[in-house]
Amino acid sequence: MTPDPERPRLDARLVPAALAAWAAALVALGLGWGPGAVVVVVALVAVGVGVLRRDRRWAAGVLAAGACAAAVGGLSSSAAWQVADHPLRAAAASGSAATLTVVLTDDPAPVRSSGLGGPRVVVRADLVSAQGGGGRWVGEGDVVLLAPAEGWVGLLPGQRATASGALAASTRGDLTVAVLRTRGAPREVTPPPGVQVAAGDLRAGLRDAARAVLDDDPAGLLPGLVVGDTSGVAPDLADDFRTAGLTHLTAVSGANVAYVLGAVLLLVRLARLGPRTAAVLGLVALVGFVVLARPSPSVLRAGAMGAVVVLALALGRRRSVLPALAATVVVLLLVDPALAVDAGFALSVLATGALVLLAPPLVARMRERGVPPGIAEALAVPVAAHVVTAPVVAGLSGEVSLVAVLANLLVAPVVAPATVLGVLAAVLAPWWTGGAHAAVWLAGPEVSWLVWVARRCAGVDGATVSWPGGTVGGLALAGLVVLGAVALRWRRVRLVALAAAVGLLLVFVPTRIVPVGWPPPGWAVVACDVGQGDALVLATGEPGRAVLIDAGPDPGPVDRCLARLGVRSLALVVLSHLHVDHVGGLAGALRGRPTGAVAVGPVREPLDTFAQVQGRVRAAGAPVVGMERGVVLRWPGLALEVLGPVHPSTHVDGEDGSEVNDTSLVLRATTPLGRVLLPGDAERSSQDALLASGTDLRAEVLKVPHHGSRSSLPGFLVAPGSRLALVSVGRGNSYGHPNPSITGLLAGTGALVRRTDESGDLALVPGSRGPAVVARGDPLPDPRRR
Known part of the structure; x- marks a missing residue:
């Protein structure tokens, strides 16, 4: 097949550098600062080799990969050494009582309660000072607090608080110094930053407008879809979203940012404004959305990922999308090395990469086979994103959703308009209640469709199957995905796969929904x-x-x-x-x-x-x-x-x-x-x-x-x-x-x-x-x- 001159080739020269940086951080955080230091030395040697090589093209790649690995590995090893040597870590290992003063870095997140002691939340924070175990320390460090929901729910990132409880060693593979289990409400709580107050007002306006216009389930879901505010989502609906493989819709991701920026850039194109104006307005929209969703680490990460794709494509530089993604990965790891072991970061990178690498070829093949342009994109994007993220999800959850692809295909056409309308409602709510209600009313059918799809797909018996969890399970599924992708390049394999899929639809799916012989006659x-x-x-x-x-x-x-x-x-x-x-x-x-x-x-x-x-x-x-x-x-x-x-x-x-x-x-x-x-x-x-x-x-x-x-x-x-x-x-x-x-x-x-x-x-x-x-x-x- 001759290359399509109208389809620009992607520039993958920075991809090895991003992968090397990520690997260096994983070694330092997973194995300790010692192996991380060894990786840094190896990377510096590679840099020296790159400088001495005469083949400039080959040397440039080695030089970039070595430099990025050395920089990220060095920062990660230094951070790992500081955590290993942190005085609070020894106190946590002995289970000492302690009083911590912290600054919240994210919203308190609910955890599934065991029914003992009431609902609880997990709070991520930066350490300011600690007292316990016979000592007092003033310094930095990431800590996690397990606290009762009462008193902690509603606190915002940037607020300082003091809490007392029992320390415990962290089992997380990141840079968390210690875990504090506290039973009381926070003390000495400072006012939240102004930007967080503004975000809270906008989010409250969206919640109020949704409750005033929509039924309970859609009203609770809309803020979750727009800004990740799941406080109003009923537990059973949240379970159905998880079973149907739609949980990612209720978390702020690069997709949310892409929808908002895409709407802004579409208006710019209709107004026939230039690339520079598009970039400025896109940046304003990006900052506004980050404020609305609250500038926590996960939101900032999502903003960076979403901006990479949309702005690069909007400026007409398709070849620069992949280098921009690789550079973003390196920069984010330099800013926060702990992202290397963060599942959300991996999902964001993989999903964004799928949009760049897999979706365009899928769209092109569908169009060659007569699929209309709009439908081709609607089908290709969710399939590509689900396929590449499935191994990570399986490793985390220990199960694979059999209905996730279908569910994502069904909801794909409505997610973007519902998100954009929800953002519009949030922006209008403080100043124009009627306009906010109108935007929510327009988003109502889309959100109700999301609820219907989640309920029906989760209700299919056997919607999920067990899968080995952890790294081994994730890598095993990734291997199967790669093997399947390679095998489907042959026409005969595609025909067999199609026949198998039809057989599953005609035989397996009906028997799973209504199993033969169940319920047995006369059951008591x-x-x-x-x-x-x-x-x-x-x-x-x-x-x-x-x-x-x-x-x-x-x-x-x-x-x-x-x-x-x-x-x-x-x-x-x-x-x-x-x-x-x-x-x-x-x-x-x-x-x-x-x-x-x-x-x-x-x-x-x-x-x-x-x-x-x-x-x-x-x-x-x-x-x-x-x-x-x-x-x-x-x-x-x-x-x-x-x-x-x-x-x-x-x-x-x-x-x-x-x-x-x-x-x-x-x-x-x-x-x-x-x-x-x-x-x-x-x-x-x-x-x-x-x-x-x-x-x-x-x-x-x-x-x-x-x-x-x-x-x-x-x-x-x-x-x-x-x-x-x-x-x-x-x-x-x-x-x-x-x-x-x-x-x-x-x-x-x-x-x-x-x-x-x-x-x-x-x-x-x-x-x-x-x-x-x-x-x-x-x-x-x-x-x-x-």
Whole structure:
């Protein structure tokens, strides 16, 4: 094929220099300052060789790579040495108490709560001074604070604050000196910088306008889409975005900057203004967006990446795009060497590189095959970005989304207009409320489409598959991507791949959405595979109606499990106790399903979790009711009896997991297949009280307490005399559940032990000798199995 004279070749001469600089920083941060110093010496030798070589072209490349590696490696090694020698590091290793004065460098970010001690945030900051471990230090250093959300949420980058707590060594591979775990609110908080106040006003105006015009989900999503403000995004919607591979849309990235600058430059072109005017207006728009999104390190990085592509292309210098990207990488690493190990930095660079290297050839090939120009770009850009970033995402999450490419293709046409309209609304809000509302109204259909696509794609059963996490998993997927790209250069391979894709669409996808033989006929109880948590569905004998015991940790899995079972309404939802692995998925269970009531036990702690439950239940239009020992509820095909707790405490320590577990409701369900004992997470104290009270615990099926942890009494486990034992547990959980001694004890009684982490959803069905268990994915429900 002859080269296209109208398609300029990319200048890749600076790419080796950027890669060498990045590698030098990785060595220094990953292996220590000693190996980093060795890399610097090698790089300086390469510089000397480049100076002495007569071949100027070859020498220039070696000289550039060596110089960049030496500069970035030297700074990274120096920073690594300072961290290793930092006095606070020794205090952190011993777990000393300390008081730190810090300056925030980013917004406090929420972390997934374990249900103990309330919601918490992670705060990244620069150290100003520290006191603890018998000493006081004044100096610099990156620190991370794990703090309660109350008092810390709302603080802005640039504010100084003081906090006390226990130090811990950092497990991060960057330049973090120490981690401070604090339980209190910040003290001696200084006012935020003026630019941060301005940004806060603009962002608040966007949130208010969105809430005034749009429904809840689109209103919460629009600020996240525009400026990364996800405070209004519901947890279940955030989970759906993650499953669908759309989480990148709610984080400020180079794409946000590219959309804004692209809109500005399009207006410049329509006005027939010159390149210099375009550059000036583009720079003004860039600075304005950085202020709106708040100038944190991640936003500045995104600004640099987005500006590289748009400005270089707008100025008509396509060959300079790749050198600009490489130079930006080197400059950012010189400013902040810790970016070398930052996943967001890697994703930004890879996505930007995909736009430069992969998207144009894909667009050209599509056009050659008759694809219209606008559609070709809309298809090529998300495919290219997803393919190159998939290995990093897989390494971080330990899973690969099978619907991500489709989801990104579906939303690609609406992301840019929604982002630009959202920015316009934020700019207008402080001065012209009507104009801001009009911009939000115009963005409404686009944002609602994003919500619809995320919900539907995440609802596909098997939307994600497990993949080895970490560096090994990422490199393995990267290797497969490269092999696939090389193999697709041959026509026969492309034809085979096309046939395989059609086969997957016609056979695999439908069976994953509606698995053959599921749900099995006559099911009475289903233990849903919701990961490390509990969610059990009890048939009431009424078509499409069931009782749900607990909802798992996340909204998506329980929602999909109920949908697979055809459950359209819930007679009752029982929350055995208020830990997040039992209540975190409540919003997903209630989504679109009329619910009679949500029941909780006599103890309503932790209080913050109970308040969250009340809010979600009110939003669903259902009441919250109490349940206690002795209550019996009946439906046509189900009876539910509350056996415990026998002696409910009047107060528990919200941070003591065992005490909260012992407040679990202990239930016994009577079904057409027999009795099922459901003890929640009840531990030794509650179990001992039940045994001492003489309560009849006999049941044909036992839901093993607390995911099979060793906190159960042997006498309690054998008292029911169960023939089946169901363990609801997450695959690869860090708690060691289920404990081998517990499963061994149950197996020794003759009970069949089945686990959701091994078999997925488990259903109890009629069998020739009583209840039998069928796992989703079994070829056919076999009533003889047990």
